[in-house]
Structures are given as structure tokens and as C-alpha cells.
Amino acid sequence: MSRIVGIDLGTTNSLVAYVDDTGLPVVMPDPDGRRLLPSIVAFTPEGILVGEGARRQLARRPADTVYSVKRLMGRGWEDVKDELRYLPFRVLPAEGIVKLAVGGREVTPPEVSAVVLRALKERAEAHLGEPVERAVVTVPAYFNDSQRQATKDAGRIAGLDVLRIVNEPTAASLAYGLHRLGQGVVAVYDLGGGTFDISILRVKDGIFEVLATSGDTHLGGDDVDRALMLWLLDDLRARHPAELARDGDPADDPEAVQELRLAAEAAKIRLSSDEATTLTLPFSGFTYRRTITRAEIEALVEPLVARTLGPCRQALADAGLSPGDIDEVVLVGGSTRVPLVRRRVQELFGRTPHSQLDPDEVVAMGAAVQAQILAGGITDMLLLDVTPLSLGIETLGGIVSVLIARNTTIPTSAREMFTTSVDGQTVVDLHVVQGERELAKDCRSLARFELRGIEPMPAGLPKIEVTFLIDANGILQVQAREQRTGKAASIEVRPSYGLTDADVERMVEDSFTYAEADVETRLLIETRNEADTVLTHVARALGQAGPLVGPEERATIEAAVEALRAARAGADRDAIRERTTELNRATEGLAERMMDAALKGALGTRRADQIMDGV
Amino acid sequence: MSDFFAVFGLERRLAIDVAALQRRFYELSRRWHPDFHQAAPAEEQARALAESARVNAAYRVLRDPLARVEYLIRLEEGRDTKEGAAVKPAAPPALLAEMFEIQEALEEARAGALDEATRASLAAQQDALQARLAETEARIVGPLSEAWDAAALAQRSAALEQLKEALATRAYLRTVIDDLGAALGGAEGERHVAHRRD
Numbered sequence: 001m002s003r004i005v006g007i008d009l010g011t012t013n014s015l016v017a018y019v020d021d022t023g024l025p026v027v028m029p030d031p032d033g034r035r036l037l038p039s040i041v042a043f044t045p046e047g048i049l050v051g052e053g054a055r056r057q058l059a060r061r062p063a064d065t066v067y068s069v070k071r072l073m074g075r076g077w078e079d080v081k082d083e084l085r086y087l088p089f090r091v092l093p094a095e096g097i098v099k100l101a102v103g104g105r106e107v108t109p110p111e112v113s114a115v116v117l118r119a120l121k122e123r124a125e126a127h128l129g130e131p132v133e134r135a136v137v138t139v140p141a142y143f144n145d146s147q148r149q150a151t152k153d154a155g156r157i158a159g160l161d162v163l164r165i166v167n168e169p170t171a172a173s174l175a176y177g178l179h180r181l182g183q184g185v186v187a188v189y190d191l192g193g194g195t196f197d198i199s200i201l202r203v204k205d206g207i208f209e210v211l212a213t214s215g216d217t218h219l220g221g222d223d224v225d226r227a228l229m230l231w232l233l234d235d236l237r238a239r240h241p242a243e244l245a246r247d248g249d250p251a252d253d254p255e256a257v258q259e260l261r262l263a264a265e266a267a268k269i270r271l272s273s274d275e276a277t278t279l280t281l282p283f284s285g286f287t288y289r290r291t292i293t294r295a296e297i298e299a300l301v302e303p304l305v306a307r308t309l310g311p312c313r314q315a316l317a318d319a320g321l322s323p324g325d326i327d328e329v330v331l332v333g334g335s336t337r338v339p340l341v342r343r344r345v346q347e348l349f350g351r352t353p354h355s356q357l358d359p360d361e362v363v364a365m366g367a368a369v370q371a372q373i374l375a376g377g378i379t380d381m382l383l384l385d386v387t388p389l390s391l392g393i394e395t396l397g398g399i400v401s402v403l404i405a406r407n408t409t410i411p412t413s414a415r416e417m418f419t420t421s422v423d424g425q426t427v428v429d430l431h432v433v434q435g436e437r438e439l440a441k442d443c444r445s446l447a448r449f450e451l452r453g454i455e456p457m458p459a460g461l462p463k464i465e466v467t468f469l470i471d472a473n474g475i476l477q478v479q480a481r482e483q484r485t486g487k488a489a490s491i492e493v494r495p496s497y498g499l500t501d502a503d504v505e506r507m508v509e510d511s512f513t514y515a516e517a518d519v520e521t522r523l524l525i526e527t528r529n530e531a532d533t534v535l536t537h538v539a540r541a542l543g544q545a546g547p548l549v550g551p552e553e554r555a556t557i558e559a560a561v562e563a564l565r566a567a568r569a570g571a572d573r574d575a576i577r578e579r580t581t582e583l584n585r586a587t588e589g590l591a592e593r594m595m596d597a598a599l600k601g602a603l604g605t606r607r608a609d610q611i612m613d614g615v
Numbered sequence: 616m617s618d619f620f621a622v623f624g625l626e627r628r629l630a631i632d633v634a635a636l637q638r639r640f641y642e643l644s645r646r647w648h649p650d651f652h653q654a655a656p657a658e659e660q661a662r663a664l665a666e667s668a669r670v671n672a673a674y675r676v677l678r679d680p681l682a683r684v685e686y687l688i689r690l691e692e693g694r695d696t697k698e699g700a701a702v703k704p705a706a707p708p709a710l711l712a713e714m715f716e717i718q719e720a721l722e723e724a725r726a727g728a729l730d731e732a733t734r735a736s737l738a739a740q741q742d743a744l745q746a747r748l749a750e751t752e753a754r755i756v757g758p759l760s761e762a763w764d765a766a767a768l769a770q771r772s773a774a775l776e777q778l779k780e781a782l783a784t785r786a787y788l789r790t791v792i793d794d795l796g797a798a799l800g801g802a803e804g805e806r807h808v809a810h811r812r813d
Contacts, residue, residue: 379651383650471649
């Protein structure tokens with residue numbers, strides 16, 4: 001049997017890990033040693049790019065480069081339409097789902113996630129030297145049924161058998177394992193790129209029993225980036241009104257919005273270690289330069305952290321505990337690097353949180369541990385997870401009758417009897433919803449079921465027993481049986497959100513036909529893209545350098561440019577890479593002088609990234 | 616009909632050693648959880664899934680003394696599902712006059728008229744009802760449960776009736792407390808959660 005790997009399919013980054021022969025979970029890097037794969041997919045005319053290669057397309061092809069697609073998984077138009085304004089790619093409503101119009105075709109969120117999963121699959125295969133077909137994939141604990149199903153679909157499209165969907169915070173607790181966590185009650189605070197989860201567990205004798213979980217599937221680092229970006233936009237408008245009046249508002253320019261967002265994200269990350277940071281963005285005719293302090297970003301982060309406290313209290317209440325009952329606190333997710341987040345968590349629980357394991361890697365490591373449990377390689381640990389949302393059916397008057405309450409340990413099942421209301425009725429409609437509200441219309445519609453083939457009888461006489469089972473993945477299965485006749489009633493399921501089995505089958509086929517170009521081609525595209533980036537920057541630098549570059553140096557650089565152009569036209573990857581390195585070397589001196597000049601504020605229009613790239 | 620007491624090898628009694636129940640729950644989980652049957656034939660996997668779902672459902676009901684009582688009533692009445700729940704909210708006769716006043720004040724509150732004095736009196740009522748709720752619950756899991764356990768077979772149905780009455784009072788009190796909370800502008804978001812727990 002092939003190995004089972006653990007995958008963290010994140011909003012911002014994704015990782016793949018396995019448990020090695022010594023029994024420790026290990027994150028598998030790519031050939032260049034990178035452990036995180038940016039969850040970004042670019043649909044270019046030359047083919048599909050994923051990860052770092054796609055990240056470089058963010059500002060270049062904003063309309064065809066998809067990021068944070070996890071926020072769209074298993075969601076309908078009504079769920080997401082309000083947050084699309086600042087997404088540079090087009091999102092379209094479709095039946096029960098949304099589609100993305102990118103690279104001249106329409107794709108669904110699971111297909112985009114499948115590209116990321118396939119890249120991780122290939123990475124694992126290269127690392128292990130054997131085919132990888134089975135995986136454990138993590139999702140936010142607060143994901144509903146449709147979001148979990150969409151994640152499973154993505155796996156299938158990528159050619160992976162997803163043996164188990166595991167909740168991210170509980171996976172993290174498995175990674176901390178038995179030797180780092182004592183026996184007792186553990187709170188896992190997981191603030192990632194796009195989602196927030198809190199889980200309360202009891203760890204005892206190798207059993208990791210989740211007592212309660214809560215969260216917000218639309219809250220994370222992305223929101224900080226967006227808040228900072230909007231703040232920068234306002235600041236920019238206040239400082240450069242004349243220039244913007246002349247050139248137009250940057251909010252209307254997708255490339256400028258992306259540049260601002262990326263600059264905001266980078267500044268946010270720097271501010272976790274620095275007290276202040278300066279951001280420099282070139283616009284035509286002027287440069288926007290702004291120093292941001294820790295206090296300024298904390299004012300933007302504070303309301304988001306405050307939103308995490310409600311779910312924390314709810315989870316504690318559901319577990320029947322108070323903050324003082326928590327023995328240990330574990331931090332997960334890149335956003336927990338923000339000092340303010342750590343302070344607030346510490347205040348809430350009155351405990352110094354654990355952060356020995358990298359908050360970006362701990363979920364993938366936990367997924368690998370769960371994979372090893374499924375493979376039979378670990379027998380002393382067992383995770384007992386819960387369903388995050390109550391499951392019910394719509395009854396008369398639109399009221400929800402709860403069949404399975406939230407925070408019930410899974411797998412679990414509930415049985416209910418249904419009957420007919422009209423003489424001779426042969427079909428009964430059921431509407432299954434998920435959520436905590438009293439009215440079905442306020443809950444999440446999961447599916448509509450039709451119980452068919454009921455023998456014609458007087459109203460109220462048939463007794464149809466329906467069993468709702470939530471499996472260990474947190475996904476619903478339904479069975480029905482007419483009790484009087486003992487016949488299994490047939491059920492037709494129409495999922496309210498998501499793909500049908502036939503859709504997924506077709507996508508599996510499609511993924512082979514328009515799968516991204518083979519590895520060689522992809523690497524060539526990436527190398528060419530790198531060359532393009534350098535060429536663009538050098539051209540711009542030469543145009544702006546003025547007296548900073550002497551005639552001799554200029555001639556050397558131009559020769560290197562020509563050499564790279566010639567190499568780029570060919571298909572020899574190594575040649576392109578070498579010429580790129582040579583061009584970089586030829587411009588090193590100039591880059592330094594321009595950096596100095598920029599720091600002195602002597603230059604008018606310069607790009608921060610140009611300087612950093614050493615051009 | 617599956618008997619949750621039998622899942623844990625217990626007699627049909629309301630007094631349960633919760634620590635022992637948890638140990639047994641962990642043992643049964645280790646035995647049946649699907650994680651440990653991943654490589655088994657499909658039939659065995661289905662059995663593990665069904666058994667582990669049953670163990671989880673049984674543990675959830677039995678570990679909570681109030682849920683345990685509600686379950687026992689269903690079991691004794693031979694009802695397999697929650698359909699036609701026997702326990703309907705009912706006002707305790709001793710409280711009828713008080714309840715009438717509260718309902719009137721609530722009507723006014725819904726009409727938008729809630730002066731400070733009424734507000735203060737409603738808040739006091741809410742506190743008083745909370746105390747009564749706690750007392751009712753203590754009576755259910757305490758003396759009334761013990762009475763059922765101790766009752767000879769012939770007296771069991773009378774003991775069961777008492778439990779049902781107390782549960783009906785409890786359901787009623789919770790509804791009124793929720794309504795008061797809503798009228799007083801309490802946490803609206805938390806409210807529906809409160810009486811969703813059963």
C-alpha cells in the first residue's frame with residue numbers, strides 16, 4: 001500500500017507532510033527547499049502556474065491569477081458577493097456555487113484547489129520517490145457540510161483519494177502530540193489567512209476528545225491585509241489628491257490594487273517583529289512613501305481580534321468550562337505571529353500559549369499524524385472530533401427541528417420518523433439545514449431530499465424512518481426505510497450548494513485534458529517569467545538611472561540584456577537561468593547606488609521591489 | 616430499539632458513575648472508531664461506522680443527567696425518535712399568577728413601551744426564575760431521579776410522571792427566561808442557542 005500523506009490546504013499557503021521512519025511528522029519541501037506552497041493559481045496563455053510562479057503573476061495578470069480561493073469553496077453567490085469588490089479576478093454566480101472566469105474559461109473553486117493539491121501530490125511523489133494516491137486533508141473546524149464536500153471534490157479532481165477530512169485545530173493538537181501536551185484541557189486558537197477556529201479538547205490517555213468548537217469561516221489575515229490596504233488608499237488620496245485627480249483613483253486599477261495589497265501584506269508581516277516599517281510604492285509621476293507604526297496596524301487588527309473572542313467564549317460555554325479550566329493553549333496559523341493577537345489570547349485564557357511548533361506548519365504535521373493513524377502506524381492516539389454546526393430538518397412553518405446538536409462527537413447518527421399528510425401521497429420532501437437559528441431560512445440549506453416510492457396509504461399511516469449519519473469527516477449521509485413494508489425508500493438528493501457526482505467526474509476527466517503543461521514546460525515558463533521580471537526591472541532602472549550609470553556600465557548591462565533576450569527566445573532553461581544571473585550581476589553596482597539614492601529620497605519614481613530584487 | 620444503557624453494559628438506572636462511563640466510552644471508541652478500521656473490508660467498515668455512531672450518541676445522552684432523564688422517558692414510553700416529544704412546556708400551577716403578570720409586561724415590552732421601573736422588575740423576575748430553574752433541575756437530577764431508581768416496578772410509572780412534570784416546568788421556565796432576555800435586550804445571538812441544547 002502506498003503511503004498516506006497529510007495536506008494542509010490553506011487560504012494563503014498549502015503544505016504536504018508525512019510521518020517518517022522515525023515516527024516524526026516531516027514537511028516535504030520542493031526541490032528548492034521551499035516548504036510553503038502559495039495557494040495561488042495563475043491561468044496564463046502558456047499554461048497553468050501554481051505557487052511561487054503564480055505569485056509572480058499576481059500584479060502582472062491580476063484578472064487571471066486566483067488567490068484565497070478557499071474562501072469561495074462550497075459557497076454560493078449570496079455568501080460571497082459582498083466581498084468580491086477587491087478581488088481582481090471575475091467571480092460569477094452559478095447554480096448553488098460560484099465560478100471563476102479566468103484565462104478565458106470558467107472554473108469552479110474545487111478545480112482551482114485541485115491544481116494546488118496536484119502540485120503537492122507531485123511534490124510528495126518527488127520527495128518520496130513513489131506514487132502518492134491517498135491523503136488526509138485539513139479544513140477549518142467551522143467548515144460546514146458543503147465546504148467539506150467541496151474540499152473532498154478538489155481531492156478527487158486532483159487524483160487523490162481523500163481518506164479523511166480533519167479539522168485544522170484538532171490536527172494541530174495531534175502534532176503537539178502526547179509528549180508536548182500534558183493530560184488536561186487544551187484550547188487551540190487557530191487564526192489563519194481566511195478563517196478562525198477555536199477548539200477545546202480534553203487530552204487523556206492518548207484520546208484527543210474535542211469538547212467544543214466554534215469559529216468564523218470569514219475572518220483572518222486576509223482581512224487585516226484588506227483593512228490596511230483600504231487605510232493606505234485613504235491615506236494616499238489625502239496625500240496626493242492632485243496626482244490622483246490627474247491619473248485616476250488607484251482603486252479603479254486592478255494592478256495598483258494588487259500592488260497595494262501585496263505591499264500591505266508585506267508591511268503587516270514586518271510589523272510583527274519591527275516597531276515601524278516604511279512602504280514605498282511607485283506611481284507614474286510620484287512615489288507614495290509611508291511609514292506605518294505598530295500602533296497604527298494594531299488599531300486595524302484590534303477589531304478583528306475582538307471578533308475572535310465571541311467564538312472563544314461560545315466554545316468555552318458549550319464545553320461547560322470557564323477560561324480558568326484551560327490547562328494549555330496552542331497557537332496555530334500565520335496570523336498568530338501578530339503580537340497583539342498573542343497578547344489578547346494570553347489575556348483571555350491567562351496562560352502563556354504554546355508556540356514551539358511553526359504555526360504555519362503545525363496543521364500539516366498533524367494531518368500527517370492522522371494519516372499515520374489511518375495507516376495503522378500509530379495505535380495509541382485517537383482523535384474524537386465533533387460536528388461544528390447543528391443539523392436539522394425544516395418542519396411546519398419553517399421551524400427547524402434539530403436532529404444532531406452542534407459539538408456532538410462524530411461519527412453520529414439520528415433517526416426520525418416521517419409520514420404523509422395527504423391520502424395516497426407517495427413522495428415526501430425533506431429539507432435538511434445546518435446552523436443554529438430557529439428558522440430554516442436563517443440556516444444553511446444543505447440539501448433537499450425526496451423520499452419516493454411510498455405505497456399509497458391514508459395520510460399519516462406510512463412510517464418512514466430516516467437515518468441521518470454524520471461520518472468521521474463531518475459529512476452527512478442519509479438513508480430511508482418505510483417501516484410498514486420494510487422497503488428502503490429511494491432518496492433523491494439535491495445538494496443546495498456544490499457539485500453533483502457527475503460534475504466531479506467530468507472535472508476529473510477535464511483535469512487530464514487541460515491539466516497544466518507537463519513539469520518541464522512549467523519549469524520553462526517559470527524560468528521565462530523570472531527572466532521577464534528582471535528584464536522589465538532593468539529596462540525601467542536604465543530609464544530612470546540618469547547620471548547614476550556611466551556609459552561603459554550601461555553598455556555592459558545592455559549586452560547582458562541582449563544575451564538574456566536571445567536565451568529567452570530558446571527553450572534551454574539552464575541557459576535562461578544563467579543569463580538571468582549574469583544580468584543580475586551586471587546590475588548589482590547600479591542597484592546599490594539607486595538604493596542609496598532612493599533612501600536619500602533623491603529619486604522620483606522607484607519601485608520598492610525593484611530595489612529589493614537587486615536591479 | 617437500541618438501548619443506550621445497554622451500549623455501556625449498564626442497567627436502566629439514572630444514577631451513573633460518570634468517570635467510569637468516560638473510561639468505558641474511551642474503550643469503546645478505541646474498539647469501534649473508523650480510524651482503526653480503515654483497511655478492513657467494506658462490511659466491517661460500515662459496522663464500525665454504525666457502532667461508533669451509536670457509542671457517541673449514547674455517551675452524549677448518558678453523561679448529562681438531564682438528557683439522561685429525557686432519554687429514559689422516551690425509552691420507557693417505547694419511542695425511538697424525538698417525534699411527538701411528550702414533554703411540552705407547561706406552567707407550574709403555583710406560578711400561574713406570577714406568569715400572567717410577566718406575560719403582560721412582555722406584551723408591553725414587545726409593543727415598545729418598557730420604562731425603567733418595568734425593566735427593573737422584569738430583570739428581578741428573570742433572576743427569580745433562573746433560581747427556580749436551577750432548583751427544578753436539581754430536583755430532577757436529585758430526588759426525582761433517585762426516586763425512580765428506588766421505585767419498585769409497580770411504582771415506576773408514577774415516578775416517571777413526576778419526572779415528566781418537572782421537565783415540563785423546566786421547559787416552560789426556560790422559554791419565559793429566554794423571552795425575558797429578549798425583551799430586556801439581552802444577547803439576541805445567544806438566545807436561540809440556549810434552548811437548542813436539548
